[in-house]
Amino acid sequence: MGFAILNGEIIERVNAFVDVEDRGYQFGDGVYEVIRVYNGRMFTAKEHLRRFVRSAESICITIPYPTEQLMSLLEKLIQKNSLQQGIIYLQISRGITPRNHAFPVGDVAPTLVAYTKEVDRPVEKLKSGVKTILVEDIRWLRCDIKSLNLLANVLAKQKAAEANCFEAIQYRGRDITEGSSSNIFIVKDSVVITHPSTNLILKGITKDEILRLCTANAIAVVERTFTLEELMQADEAFLSSTTGEVMPIIEIDKKIVKDGVPGPVTRRLQAFFEEEIKSKCGNL
Numbered sequence: 001m002g003f004a005i006l007n008g009e010i011i012e013r014v015n016a017f018v019d020v021e022d023r024g025y026q027f028g029d030g031v032y033e034v035i036r037v038y039n040g041r042m043f044t045a046k047e048h049l050r051r052f053v054r055s056a057e058s059i060c061i062t063i064p065y066p067t068e069q070l071m072s073l074l075e076k077l078i079q080k081n082s083l084q085q086g087i088i089y090l091q092i093s094r095g096i097t098p099r100n101h102a103f104p105v106g107d108v109a110p111t112l113v114a115y116t117k118e119v120d121r122p123v124e125k126l127k128s129g130v131k132t133i134l135v136e137d138i139r140w141l142r143c144d145i146k147s148l149n150l151l152a153n154v155l156a157k158q159k160a161a162e163a164n165c166f167e168a169i170q171y172r173g174r175d176i177t178e179g180s181s182s183n184i185f186i187v188k189d190s191v192v193i194t195h196p197s198t199n200l201i202l203k204g205i206t207k208d209e210i211l212r213l214c215t216a217n218a219i220a221v222v223e224r225t226f227t228l229e230e231l232m233q234a235d236e237a238f239l240s241s242t243t244g245e246v247m248p249i250i251e252i253d254k255k256i257v258k259d260g261v262p263g264p265v266t267r268r269l270q271a272f273f274e275e276e277i278k279s280k281c282g283n284l
C-alpha cells in the first residue's frame with residue numbers, strides 16, 4: 001500500500017527508510033502491534049494501543065504522542081491507503097544510535113513506523129478448521145511484552161509451515177502456553193479453558209474479547225493452565241488472534257481433535273465474534 005507513517009508523518013512508503021543502526025533492526029529493541037481493519041475501520045483499536053503503550057513502557061520506551069493523536073494518525077493512514085480489509089502494522093524501537101547494548105545516553109528519539117496491508121478474512125479456514133503441530137516453548141520469560149524479538153516464534157511457525165500446518169502450539173514443561181502468533185483455548189465438558197494472562201503468554205486482544213463473549217453469553221470459562229494430555233483429550237480446541245479470529249483446530253500432531261470438525265462451542269463463539277465485528281465495523 002502506498003503510504004506509511006514514519007515518526008509522526010505520513011510519507012510515501014518507498015521513502016520510509018530506517019537507518020542500519022536503528023536498535024529495532026540490530027537488537028529487536030522495540031515493540032509492535034497488529035490492528036485489524038474491517039470496512040476501513042479499526043477493530044478494538046483502543047485495546048491494541050493500550051497494549052502498545054504498556055509493552056513500550058515495560059521496556060522503558062515512551063510513545064512520543066498521546067494515544068488520541070496516534071489513533072487519528074492511523075485513521076489518516078487507512079484513508080490515504082484506501083484500506084478496506086486488512087491490517088495496520090505499528091512498531092516503535094529505541095531509535096538510532098551507534099551500536100552498544102545498553103540504552104543510549106541522552107536524548108535519542110524512538111523510531112515509530114506504521115504501514116498497512118490488505119488481508120482478507122480467512123473465511124475457508126474459519127469454516128473447516130486448521131491443522132497444528134506441537135513444539136517446545138523456548139521463549140524468554142516476558143512473553144507478555146509484544147517484543148520485536150520473534151526468533152523463537154519464527155522458528156516455531158516455520159516448523160508448522162514445513163509440516164503443512166497453520167500453527168505451532170507451544171508447551172512449557174507439561175503445560176500448553178500459546179501458539180507462535182495466537183492464543184489457544186480448549187473446551188472440555190462445555191467449559192472453555194485458556195492459559196491465564198501471565199508473563200508466559202501474550203495477553204491477546206482477541207482472547208480478552210472471547211472471555212468477555214463467554215461471560216456475556218453464559219458459556220462457562222476459566223483461565224487456568226492445562227496440560228498436553230488435556231489438550232489431546234479436549235472436546236474442542238481453537239486459536240485466537242487478530243488476523244485468525246476464532247480459528248478451530250481440527251488436528252494436533254496428526255491426531256484428530258474429537259470428530260475432526262469444528263465443535264459447537266467454537267462455532268457459537270465464532271458467531272458471537274462476527275456479530276461483535278459487525279456491530280463495530282459494519283457488515284462483512
Ligand code: DCS
Binds near residue numbers: 153179181203242
Ligand atoms: N500470542 C502471540 C505470541 C501473538 O503473536 C499474538 C498475535 C497473539 C497471541 C494473539 O494476540 P491478538 O489477539 O492480540 O492478536 N500476533 C500478531 C502478529 O504478530 N500477527 O498477527 C497478530
